[in-house]
Amino acid sequence: MELRQLEYFVAVAEEANFTRAAERVHISQSGISAQIRQLEHDLGATLIDRSSRTATLTSAGEAALVHARAALASADAMRQAVDEVNQLIRGRLVVGMVTACTVKPLFDALSAFHVAHPGIEITLTEDSSDRLVERVRAGAIDLALVGTATAPPEGLDAFPIISEGLVAAVPPGHPLAGRSRVTLAELGDHAIVCMPTGTGIRTVFDQACAAAGLRPDIALQASAPDAVADLAIRGLGVAVLSESMATDYRGRLTAVALDDVDIPAVLALVWKSPAGPALRELVQHTRRSFGDVQTAPAAVGG
Structure with a gap:
């Protein structure tokens, strides 16, 4: 029994048609039919009723479908878990901050993150707040410390640090x-x-x-x-x-x-969802580093 056979079986069950299922999984109709027959042979039961133009599940097929979906979901979850670990072992994050801004808590967060995940390369860049926001939206920067008016930029996740006049x-x-x-x-x-x-x-x-x-x-x-x-x-x-x-x-x-x-002038960390595992970790480090800071670092609103 192979994962691809379970994928083909689920496709036929959901499409109720071998031709449409074959198109969905990008193989020939004869190929999907052969793989499902092999799965039926391995299980010792007929899963698909082929007596009419519509492919319907047998009682055994109905029982197998729940477990086939669960097995595929588990395989996807395993791939995602491994991918997330790999992204925390190696990778690259680009962090932006307003020009001429010396913000000790941000530097502390970057330092702590580097110690925890030394394989991830961190690039730090400076720019004006409006350009940093656009670069975050475009995916060119992962996390940015920006100054804004009234509220963090629309459409981005944000961690406001301070608001002042x-x-x-x-x-x-x-x-x-x-x-x-x-x-x-x-x-x-x-x-x-x-x-x-x-x-x-x-x-x-x-x-x-x-x-x-x-x-x-x-x-x-x-x-x-x-x-x-x-x-x-x-x-x-x-x-x-x-x-x-x-x-x-x-x-x-x-x-x-x-x-x-x-x-008010607002100083905030901004990033774009969905955040990958490395970015989520860095955001957590910055939250801990800034903590309950109520007085702004040196360049709020830059």
């Missing part, structure tokens, strides 16, 4: 330094230093300005939050950053809440 960051002595809050309209009186289009921070800022009917003066752009902050410290404009970014420059920059920006 934007602030205007100014150096001591700036006209806004003594304020606790400022509106977008008031911010429009000043040159602005911000991250480029395609980043989470910029998406949140642009959406809020569009909702208020404003077109802000973006004097300078930089991909790295450190560069945005450094330009503001030198008096070249008001930096638009996330709350946690601004805290890194306390003493050199004062964070002023943006009064009418209700859209």
Whole structure:
């Protein structure tokens, strides 16, 4: 008795026709007939009633069909289990993160995953959040850490890490330094230093300005939050950053809440389903590494 004979038998039982069953399993009608006759010989019973144009099961065939399906399902499960083990022994994962983003929990997760599965090659790439999302959707990247506006991208699985508001960051002595809050309209009186289009921070800022009917003066752009902050410290404009970014420059920059920006910047890990075994393992490592982090890493919203 062979698995292919069981497959042919199930095909005939479900199609109720030798010709259609042969087409389904891609062999000749004579070939499928010969294999089922051999199966009947091995079992010592007729499984298919061939007395009419419709192939019907005999009582023995009815009894055998349940077990044939179970045997094929078990064989498929065994193949899948072995495939999953092999994919955890060898393979390749591409991980993306926003440009100039130093996120220790992600690096910790990659390190722990590498120790657990040294045969899997890990490639790390940087890009803007919108391009990372598109590359995840296209299957070019397996897992990405991205900044988004309001919620993780539609159509992708996600693990949100933090959601926080934007602030205007100014150096001591700036006209806004003594304020606790400022509106977008008031911010429009000043040159602005911000991250480029395609980043989470910029998406949140642009959406809020569009909702208020404003077109802000973006004097300078930089991909790295450190560069945005450094330009503001030198008096070249008001930096638009996330709350946690601004805290890194306390003493050199004062964070002023943006009064009418209700859209939060979200930092999230995103991936596409269905996830293979290696990716599922990496996602679990990242979940454990980030844990219950409530304050964002260095570049939320990039």
